[in-house]
Amino acid sequence: MPKWQKLFLGAAFLALACVPVWGQGPPPPQVLPIPVPGGDVFLPAQPIPAGGVLPSALFNVFSPGVGAFLDGQDAEPNVITNFKGHAAMGYTLGTATDNNGNQYAVITDIRVYRGDYVGGTPIYIGGGTTSAKSHGTFVLI
């Protein structure tokens, strides 16, 4: 097998930590405040209501940019709705080496958001929420 393998590690990255803000797949949506390293507790943010269909499931993320498989330069870069603040994103190419010396091509789409948002705070016995403003920093990996 050639050292260069057609394994797009970045695709795995896409599937890594974005689950809490993407609507599909486990774990189920979190409805309780989330403790984060450093001791703070934030309200869970809400995903944008739409996104891309890939290939049969809806993922709550658009793909800004011009070209094949992209939604246009001014497509929504955020995966959080009811948000106001800083946003940065970009597609990258790179390389990686694993613990056995195998090399990989890496494709990433890493995004970061910092700002105010309207999250859900549970007040009903079934975990039902009402809106509550909060401030936080998020990454889509």
Added chain:
Amino acid sequence: MQIPDDAVKITDDTVTISLKNASVVDQIRFPGGTGNNLGTAGVAATLSFDITYSKSGASRHVQPTTTDPLSPFNWEGQMWNATNSGTFSLAYNDGTFSAQGSFDSAGNFGEMGFERNGSFVEDRSDAAGLSEHVLDAAKLPVNPAWPSPAQNHSNVALAQNTQGALQSPSGPNFRGKIPIRELIH
């Protein structure tokens, strides 16, 4: 994934993320699992990365072109093209796999800036949203400029005067110093 505020540094021209030992799940394939979603069991892993986004060129002002909540064009912001580069390392918690590497934008699309969506866009057309409108105007000036981290902090924004702030034509015509705190609930 929500992360501590201090993992991200924002300056006039750059955004830097330095994330250490984040707990993630490698879903192996994307899409994958039942229904082609993220339904595979995955492998618990720890991920660290450093990445810097750098602003380039002139900004563009993005206006919502639709009120369709499912459209990608229902948001507003001031955005710049951006390049980025970074390094990463990851390791499965069970020790069976680890890797490290680097990446850069290599001419691919990237952007950074200040944006609002959802209720923060809808509020702008409501008289009831005037308080947000005035507050937002202090953060998103007519003349494009990357807001400083301090400006992005709400209590600092509250201390801004309202010169140049946009006002709804149908809203109250404030003059002089406005007790903005009274408008914020």
